Amino acid sequence: MRRIISLLISITILVLTIFTSINAQNYSVSEATKYPKTAVNYFQRSDNIPKNIQVSRNFFPNSIGDFWEFIEDDTTTLFSQFLYLKFSISREVLNDTLMSNGLTYKKVKWQNEANSVNYLPKYEFLRVDSIGNVIIFYESSDHLLFDFTLNMNQTYPAHLPNYYWKVIDKYTVIGFGDTLQAIDFALYNQNNSKTEVYTIVENFGIIFYQKDLQNSSMHFGNFWGAVIDEQEYGTLIVKKQTVDWKEFYPLHIGNYWVYEGFSGSIPIINSVRIIGDTVMPDNNYYYVVKEIDHTFGYTSLSLQRLDSLGRIFHWEPWNNSAKQYFEFSNIVGDTLKSKFDGFIYRLNNKYINNITGLFELNYLLYPDVINAQDHYALGLGLYQTTGEMNLLECTGAFINGEIIWGDTTISSIEENNLQNSREFLLYPCYPNPFNPSTTIKFYINQSSYTTIKVSSVLGKEIKLLLEENLPAGEHNVQWNGKDNEGSTLPSGIYFIQMKADEYQQTIKTVLLK
Template sequence: MKLLGKIFLILTLFCLNLYSQTDDFIRGVDISFTPQIEDLGGKYKLNGVVKDLLDILKEKGVNYIRLRIWHTPKDGYCGLEKTIQFAKRIKEKGFKFLLDFHYSDSWADPEKQTKPAAWSNLSFESLKDSVYSYTKFVLESLRANNVLPEMVQIGNEVTNGMLWPDGKIYDPTLNQSIQWVKFAQLLQAGINAVKDVDSSNIKIMIHIDRGGDNNGAVYFFNKLKEQKINFDVIGLSFYPWWHGTLEQLKYNLNDLSTRYNKDIIVVETAYPWTLNYQIDNHGNIVGQNTKLLQGFPASLKGQKDFLIILKKIIKETKNNKGKGFFYWEPAYISVPPIGSSWENLTLFGFTNSNLEAEALSSIDVFLPDVDYATINVKMRINTSTLNDTLKPNGIVQLRGEVKGKSSSLLPSGERITWDNLSELIFKNIDGDNWEYTFQMYEGDTLEYSIWTGHTKTKYTYLSGGWEGPVIPFDNSNKNYRLFIAGKNDTILPVQYYNSSKSKIYQYFSPFKQNNDSIGIMFRVNLAHLMSKGIFDPAKNGPVVVRGDSIESEGILSWNRNKLILKREEPSVANNSFWSGIVYFPKYLIQKGRKIHYKFYIDNAPFNGWENSIPDRYFYFPSEDSTLAWKFFNDKNLITDIKEDKSLPDDIKLYQNYPNPFNSSTTIKYELNKDSYVSLCIYNSLGELVKVLDNKFIKAGSYSILWDGRDDNGIYVPSGIYFLNLVANEKRLVNKLILLK
């Protein structure tokens, strides 16, 4: 038994070591306010039990803590002494530690980089020495207390420089070339101090706020490269209401990772779980008028979904350079007298009279990713019961939500939502049959409805594209469909679109179940005949299917009306659809037999037949089937519900004209949806020459003239240039030739 115990211990230690080696993705938080909040009586709860905040964070998967440090803060919080005290607690709990030097007595960010009061009158040379000495002193003090950080930021959001005015950049009153040199020297002083304390173990980060601004980020880090600033990690802030969309962040991360081959961390981010606020005489930074991401409401689910997608984007950054993220101040709860302007962006609920805040469910996103068992789910939709002219290039979309481990993001990578952002768009297999295969975690529950459109922006005839209410398979009192993932790959029974306003069962079928026969549904649209007055339902008809009696074993006839179709009400274009089902004897007709037929109108002002086409036919199936709807006589006409052709199906970048060009050239592009657009000219060395567009643009067609000048107004020389369009997560490139 002793031997078995030793073996078990060895295996346990091995597994723990393996876990710690592979679990290196940073799931960090900045909780610099916490010591002050705790001193004022603030407490944190998990599952109703008051606990040390660090214990809660550890239990929920946080592995890295970020703390800011100010030079001489008025109340001592975020100063060196308080930082050492908190760093000891952090290290004792097993967290890694990022130290954020603000080089100020208070907040430093893109809008303000105020020198510490003690440095206000120093010469530039003395200022550099102070940056070096102060940085080194802080780190040596931390090392003396065995709490040396694993990573250090030299400055906080230094997009516009630091220690103004000496290190200020982008100031039109100052010489920019000189200012970049001075800024770089201040950065280098801090970097040198870190290296002199520990050159091998402490990672050095440079942090700016341009999470979704690729042009701004590239310009900044190109400038640092020119100044030969050597650092390890690119740090970015990404608050969507300030810094762009998730698509822009994704593009920026991938581009920066390729350009600079450096690790990248989203070192500040957050998202609201509500837009309400606690009355604490502090207005919230994010409120009712803040523009949030489409599809991510200010709710617990919206907050959780945002973090799940953010984590996925970072993990999928090219070259494995996305190393993690830090959530800014998730525990910044409201306690008097300091209150909180961030309370609705925390990961803890509002405090009560006991100053206790409960952890929100969204904090579970910080748990390490687990390889939960997944299954493949093939879902099949039939739109023969959709009373509209949906063509094979139409849209059949699943909208809904998953409850369980995956939230809105399925393990196969698609996002499912209740709006048009849902990525579960079915593929047409044939006729009215659509399929899509996706993955789900075992035990998760999918609640969903079917939405249809002629395009993504033009919905079908009834109810804005939404199908009618459905009774789920478990007979629960819901209005939507339901699937619960089991342990095996699943092919769901065919589900028919509900065009009625009445509730139908989830797996209803228009066919009667009969072991001796196979049902075939025929549908024909007569909108074009009705619009021209060739067919009047009140005078003409019935509408029937006629066909070969021998092939159909007498079910159809070329001479008699054996299958009379019924008018679908309501249906598109003044009830223009007629349909019907006929049952063929299963054991008399061999699978695959070719059966010919045509649509016919009795008492028509013409001979009643489809004259301009040969006989229609189908091959006899092995189960009940629907035939793709047809226009009578197969005329290539559409109904009064037209497809939306005003927008392209995707972004398009046309070749400039003329090309080659001498003095100027016209550039045209199209957007299929509203998007943030970057349209730039680069030379053959990959250097940015001209920014033509860099803004949020509505969907549509655009034309812009380039006169051959760069961003400084200087005419560029003859040569090959590249036009780069980025929109909707896609990049298109065209070659331009300038000849003088």
């Protein structure tokens, strides 16, 4: 008679409690989660400027209302941690100002636009002379700021005592369909050390700068867009362009997305389809969104709406009310409300995705405990979502009646073959991160006495979830984040460990409130 050996499988959830006041951490994203992306570069270098060419007199637009946005790398403190992050910086010509020397200058304002910082604006007073050079009013007198008539390597005194300017390069660029002249200026101190660098392009002014080159906290800015003489150059320019957030989150019946990726070492295929709409008790229309996890067989429905301010609301039947889950912004550095108490989203960057060719917004969840990022593409919606051990990327999108990206066909998953090839398997928790509950799914290939319990890192049992004989096959158990006394555990990272004989598997999930 064949002897049936009962496997004792003990799945222990080791809890590493991390309160929501934890300091933010930076995790490097694995190579598998990286994909090409670039800051928008509207200006491509062409050739050096011939010495005999006539220098343009229109290097520096300086009319009232002219506006520029730069994406600047700078330091800041977020959740008590010192970080090097990106911000939207604006430069705007405000008005004419008569100064004490009897001359009129344009008042120019530099401002960090992000709501996550409270930096005071910086002002400068500039005028452009008859030959196109830029003059700055500093310490009650005129000083030459940018001299476009000089040749390479020529120098001249700066407005700062014992500092001087040097022309370090002259060349042409292709920008917005035109061939334009460009000049690089560098500011040197009394030790002949470079402290600042500016690139100035004909008709556009400053398009790049580096400051504080002698300090570890040096910051630099790249041109993102501008409004010059009422002409717009670029997309998603802060304060100057109204964004239709439906382009980043296209809720429309029939829209359909396919996502592929991995969770741990397991390949994942998800599909998302908008199947209808309905009016809820708050008298707002909500779209019915159906999501299918084709790997694990989960199907979920949610009710979502997007308002004109870019806020995404979900109707929560268990609360009989709407809750804001997300909020869009085009200001890099803005911190935004999330569905998890004690956590915020930050617009970390905006750029062009080199794969899709679309403008993209990158949001990161802080405190950064699992590198949770969402990437939204203009005209497509959610393109990619990543975590410390998971990635999902859009491989196909059907929007407003047409396929705009990739292939929306889903390959069949040979579940039977998968099950026959394994002895036992602990799947990733779903959802992850979770609130208020998560499902622990596992597979055993024969009848087994199974125990699932939640324990602290010290080995003390917190919650007994399951203790019984189970038949072969797939099973699941839910954990609501509570202990044996019914008390809710705090937010934190939870390590789920599965052991059987000499086999051991550990995965991670996060409880967020």
